[in-house]
Amino acid sequence: MEFKEILTNRRAINFFDPAQNVTEDQLREIIQNAAKAPSSFNLQPWKLIVLRDASKKAELQKLAFDQPKVSEAPVVLIMLADREGWKEGNTTLEANFSNSMQPEQRDWFISTTSALYGGSEAASQAFANKNTGLFAMSIMYAASDLGLHTHPMDGFDHEGVRKAFDIPEQYWIPMLLCVGHKKKDVKIHPKGWRQSYEEMVLNTL
Amino acid sequence: MEFKEILTNRRAINFFDPAQNVTEDQLREIIQNAAKAPSSFNLQPWKLIVLRDASKKAELQKLAFDQPKVSEAPVVLIMLADREGWKEGNTTLEANFSNSMQPEQRDWFISTTSALYGGSEAASQAFANKNTGLFAMSIMYAASDLGLHTHPMDGFDHEGVRKAFDIPEQYWIPMLLCVGHKKKDVKIHPKGWRQSYEEMVLNTL
Numbered sequence: 001m002e003f004k005e006i007l008t009n010r011r012a013i014n015f016f017d018p019a020q021n022v023t024e025d026q027l028r029e030i031i032q033n034a035a036k037a038p039s040s041f042n043l044q045p046w047k048l049i050v051l052r053d054a055s056k057k058a059e060l061q062k063l064a065f066d067q068p069k070v071s072e073a074p075v076v077l078i079m080l081a082d083r084e085g086w087k088e089g090n091t092t093l094e095a096n097f098s099n100s101m102q103p104e105q106r107d108w109f110i111s112t113t114s115a116l117y118g119g120s121e122a123a124s125q126a127f128a129n130k131n132t133g134l135f136a137m138s139i140m141y142a143a144s145d146l147g148l149h150t151h152p153m154d155g156f157d158h159e160g161v162r163k164a165f166d167i168p169e170q171y172w173i174p175m176l177l178c179v180g181h182k183k184k185d186v187k188i189h190p191k192g193w194r195q196s197y198e199e200m201v202l203n204t205l
Numbered sequence: 206m207e208f209k210e211i212l213t214n215r216r217a218i219n220f221f222d223p224a225q226n227v228t229e230d231q232l233r234e235i236i237q238n239a240a241k242a243p244s245s246f247n248l249q250p251w252k253l254i255v256l257r258d259a260s261k262k263a264e265l266q267k268l269a270f271d272q273p274k275v276s277e278a279p280v281v282l283i284m285l286a287d288r289e290g291w292k293e294g295n296t297t298l299e300a301n302f303s304n305s306m307q308p309e310q311r312d313w314f315i316s317t318t319s320a321l322y323g324g325s326e327a328a329s330q331a332f333a334n335k336n337t338g339l340f341a342m343s344i345m346y347a348a349s350d351l352g353l354h355t356h357p358m359d360g361f362d363h364e365g366v367r368k369a370f371d372i373p374e375q376y377w378i379p380m381l382l383c384v385g386h387k388k389k390d391v392k393i394h395p396k397g398w399r400q401s402y403e404e405m406v407l408n409t410l
Contacts, residue, residue, distance in 0.1 A: 001207065001208055002206065002207060002208070003206055003207070003208045003211055003346060003347075003349075003350045004238075004350065006208055007238055007241050007347075008241075010241075010243075012243050028402050031402055031405060031406075032399075032401075032402055033209075033212055035399045035400060035405065036212050036213075036215075036396065036399065037342060038215075038217050038345070038357055040359050041360075042397045042398070044399065044400050046405065047405055047406070047407045048405050048406050048407065049406070049407055049408045049409075049410065050406055050408070050409040050410070051410050052409070052410070053410050056410040080407065081331070081335070092400060092404070095398070095400070095404070096397075096398060099398035100397050100398040112360070116359065116360065121326065121327060121330075122326060122330050122377070123363075125326075125327050125330040125331055125334070126286070126330055126333075126334045126377050126379055127359075128331075129330070129331045129334040129335040129338065130286070130334040130335065130337060130338040130341070130359075130379040130380065131338065132335060132338065133334065133335040133336065133337065133338015133339045133341070133342065134338045134339075134341065134342040134357075136335070136338070136339065137242060137338065137339040137342035137343055138342055140243070141208060141346065142208075142212075144208075145208045145209065152243055152339075154245050154321065154332075154335075155246075155317070155321065158328075165408075165410075172327070172331050174331055174335040175335065191241065192247045192301075192305050193247070193300070193301060193304035193305040194237075194240045194241065194249065195240060195249050195297060195300070196237075197233050197236050197237055199297070199300070200236060200240065200251065200252055200253050201236075201252070201253050201254070201255055202252045202253065202254055202285065203254045203255070203370075204254075204255040204256075204257070205254065205255070205256050205257070205258050205261040205370075
């Protein structure tokens, strides 16, 4: 699909058709396309939990202001942002060295990522969440490209979801992402207000 | 352009042609298209500083491991993530009420965003950075859609950039984003290693 069409079509959909599935092949294609997103030092500090089971989705719905779309969407992704993705021993960081980085880069690499992201909780949190934001946006566009719809949600009980789904402390949960088909005959409201260019640009130098 | 082509074409380019400009119209189109990205409660907690001036870019380059692409790219964006974008009185939040939200939603809205994002530094930092990640990813795709190239950078002295460009404490600086044209005859290496679907999915339920 043309990117301009995706920009117009992509909306946060509130009403999913529970009768229409997202196939395993579709989900893999979306995730693998989205994973082409860039990340800090290619560290890809993102993981997913994939929910399809009705009782698991119902459990998540209760922790998300009881919004029915969590159950109605055939797939709900719990997005995870790895706050330790810059650390020596982290499995994704180490996989970079097994797959494409050279061993002689290692000392420089680990001292640089530790200095940039390991100096404070604020730095680790920013690192994990901005990168998972790049990935999440790519998932939404990649789903639109297949004619599917999404809804990013962050109205949920963060620590409740952590507990219910056994999510280790190293991950922040930036959002839940519903993926599915729009319910037929649902009218979509016009896109909400957006900042103008002038409102977004604080300064031009 | 087809989204699949953008997915393949979009690469973090190290060598920009300083002789080829990004016009004001192109930049506006990119930013306005990217601003269609979703955000938490439509709060759009993102701002930009746009650099075109050679001496300003040189100043920024010194704070970014002296990487020449900062000067070579005709436009460099300093991306800003608003950690107070959920707070009553924040100009972008208030603009939502002037433009599309109803006054009777206000009390519920402000108490909800304060509870979700104002409870801890970790929550505010995640809020600002994940949303600015959604916007930044959209800028990169929107630039690709116009045949331009980008490079997201976060190897820079965060507090040094804050000081040099008078950036208020309420903003985190998740990345610098170079925008321009690829230098002719530069060979682009194959895309780096990416996690497989199985490596990304911690659990399927």
